[in-house]
Amino acid sequence: KQEVTQIPAALSVPEGENLVLNCSFTDSAIYNLQWFRQDPGKGLTSLLLIQSSQREQTSGRLNASLDKSSGRSTLYIAASQPGDSATYLCAVNFGNEKLTFGTGTRLTIIP
Amino acid sequence: EAGVAQSPRYKIIEKRQSVAFWCNPISGHATLYWYQQILGQGPKLLIQFQNNGVVDDSQLPKDRFSAERLKGVDSTLKIQPAKLEDSAVYLCASSFWAGELFFGEGSRLTVL
Numbered sequence: 001k002q003e004v005t006q007i008p009a010a011l012s013v014p015e016g017e018n019l020v021l022n023c024s025f026t027d028s029a030i031y032n033l034q035w036f037r038q039d040p041g042k043g044l045t046s047l048l049l050i051q052s053s054q055r056e057q058t059s060g061r062l063n064a065s066l067d068k069s070s071g072r073s074t075l076y077i078a079a080s081q082p083g084d085s086a087t088y089l090c091a092v093n094f095g096n097e098k099l100t101f102g103t104g105t106r107l108t109i110i111p
Numbered sequence: 112e113a114g115v116a117q118s119p120r121y122k123i124i125e126k127r128q129s130v131a132f133w134c135n136p137i138s139g140h141a142t143l144y145w146y147q148q149i150l151g152q153g154p155k156l157l158i159q160f161q162n163n164g165v166v167d168d169s170q171l172p173k174d175r176f177s178a179e180r181l182k183g184v185d186s187t188l189k190i191q192p193a194k195l196e197d198s199a200v201y202l203c204a205s206s207f208w209a210g211e212l213f214f215g216e217g218s219r220l221t222v223l
Binding site for chain 1: 115117142144151152153154155156159161166167202204206210211212213214215216217219
């Protein structure tokens, strides 16, 4: 069964720190992986998309890496800010044009 | 570029009543998805359309849920009759072709 796991479910860090969010998946034969941000009561905002042939993608203070062989992806956030507080979701396309989501990590940045 | 539009944003109904949600994808996006997100969980795919054809509806509770995509553009998701466990946010997403998915703001359903 193709599954996506995100641990921890919640994370609190002081403002200004760098942090890493983790995502693991059961099947290494993926097509792409996408990281999303979800604010309370809102929809999902796409942050980064990594194709299976790529090792990482960067956007501003965000960097996402992909290691298919180990079934892992990380989202690195540099110099965290209170505005980064949200739930971060990892989603994997296992080659069937649909995304399988993890349950997310709820991030709180403490001012 | 306009994003994915959904309506209504909020709906409260009693169990056994019916409800319908509407979605208009990003112009030119052939693939449209409906996801269900229960509080504290990740979104779960209900149905996927490619143009006006159904690609995957394996997790759609067909005894009460139905969806259509008129003319391969906008889509409607209907629940009839609603149950308490249908309380969730219903998210619509679209993509150009097996690429990046873009989501709407979602429709929050509360069933009393």
